Amino acid sequence: MALALVLAAAATPILSCPGGTIETKCTAAEVAAKIAITRARVTNIAQRCLYxxxxxxxxEASGRINSSDRGATLLWQKxxxxxxxxxxxxxLVLLSQDKAGKxxxxxxxxxxxxxxxxxxVVDNDKRRLVHVGGTLAGSGGGNADALFVSDTATPQWRRVDLSDWAxxxxxxxxxxYWLRGPAQFxxxxxxxxxxxxxxxxxNCCxxxxxxxxxxxxxxxRLVLTRLRFQPMQPLGRDVEVTAGTLED
Known part of the structure; x- marks a missing residue:
C-alpha cells in the first residue's frame, strides 16, 4: 500500500483537463490536442502559455536545449x-524543432x-533521453518525474512508462520493509x-x-534489472527526555 501511495505519480499522471475545472475528466490525447504549437505561440514561448x-x-520558465545533432532543437515551457x-x-511542455523551424x-x-x-541526460548515436524531475504536493514526498526517449533511427519522441520498476x-x-520515496533518478x-x-x-522518517x-x-517501459539493499539497523532503544528534568 505504501509503495502505491508514494510512487503513484509514475502510474497515474495528473491531468489538468481543458475547460479549467477539476470536475472534467479527459485523456492525455485530449490534453495534447489543446497544446498550440503555432508560429506565434512558439515565438512568444517565454510569455504566452502553449496550453x-x-x-x-x-x-514560469522556458528554455532551449541544443543536442549534438545541430539540425534538431528542443524547446520547453513550464x-x-x-x-x-x-x-x-x-x-511542462516539450517541443522538438528541426532545422527548417518545423x-x-x-x-x-x-x-x-x-x-x-x-x-x-543521454545524447549519443543511439538515442536521446530527456529527464524532467518532479515531486507531488503534500507530505508524502512522491515522485512526479517524467522521461522521454528518441531513437536516432526514428527520431520521434515518446514518453517512457515509469511505473513497473517501482x-x-x-x-x-x-x-x-517498504519504499518510502521520493526516488532519486x-x-x-x-x-x-x-x-x-x-x-x-x-511517514516523515x-x-x-x-x-x-x-x-x-x-x-x-522502465524496468528493474537489479536491486541492492543496505538495511539500517537500530543501535538501541529510543531516548526521550523532557526539558527541565535533567540534573546539573
Whole structure:
C-alpha cells in the first residue's frame, strides 16, 4: 500500500483537463490536442502559455536545449495552472524543432507540486533521453518525474512508462520493509535510489536504509534489472527526555 501511495505519480499522471475545472475528466490525447504549437505561440514561448487550459495559466520558465545533432532543437515551457474550482498544478511542455523551424509536440508532464526544467541526460548515436524531475504536493514526498526517449533511427519522441520498476522493487525488499520515496533518478547511468522504511516508521522518517536499482528501458517501459539493499539497523532503544528534568 505504501509503495502505491508514494510512487503513484509514475502510474497515474495528473491531468489538468481543458475547460479549467477539476470536475472534467479527459485523456492525455485530449490534453495534447489543446497544446498550440503555432508560429506565434512558439515565438512568444517565454510569455504566452502553449496550453489552452481554460483556467488561469502563467508561464514560469522556458528554455532551449541544443543536442549534438545541430539540425534538431528542443524547446520547453513550464506553466502554472490554476483551475476555477481546485488546487493549482504545474505543466511542462516539450517541443522538438528541426532545422527548417518545423515544430512538433515531443510530450508533456504534470505535477500537483513541483516540476523541474528538462535535462538532456543521454545524447549519443543511439538515442536521446530527456529527464524532467518532479515531486507531488503534500507530505508524502512522491515522485512526479517524467522521461522521454528518441531513437536516432526514428527520431520521434515518446514518453517512457515509469511505473513497473517501482512495483518490482518493492516486492524484492525483505518482509517488513517498504519504499518510502521520493526516488532519486540518474538516467545517464540508468540508476535510481530510494529511502526504505521499516514497519512502525512514521511517514516523515524512514529508518530502514536505502535501496539501489539498476534500470533499463524495454518497450518504452522502465524496468528493474537489479536491486541492492543496505538495511539500517537500530543501535538501541529510543531516548526521550523532557526539558527541565535533567540534573546539573
Amino acid at each position: 489552452d487550459f481554460g483556467g488561469k495559466c502563467s508561464v 506553466m502554472l495552472l490554476a483551475p476555477r474550482d481546485g488546487p493549482q498544478a504545474r505543466m 515544430t512538433a509536440l515531443a510530450g508533456f508532464a504534470e505535477s500537483s507540486g513541483s516540476i523541474g526544467a528538462p535535462d538532456l 512495483e518490482q522493487g518493492g516486492k524484492l525488499l525483505p518482509t517488513g 540518474a538516467f545517464d547511468e540508468m540508476f535510481a535510489s530510494a529511502p526504505v522504511a521499516r514497519d512502525g516508521d512514521g 524512514p529508518r530502514g536504509g536505502n535501496a539501489f536499482y539498476d534500470l533499463d528501458i524495454q518497450g518504452d
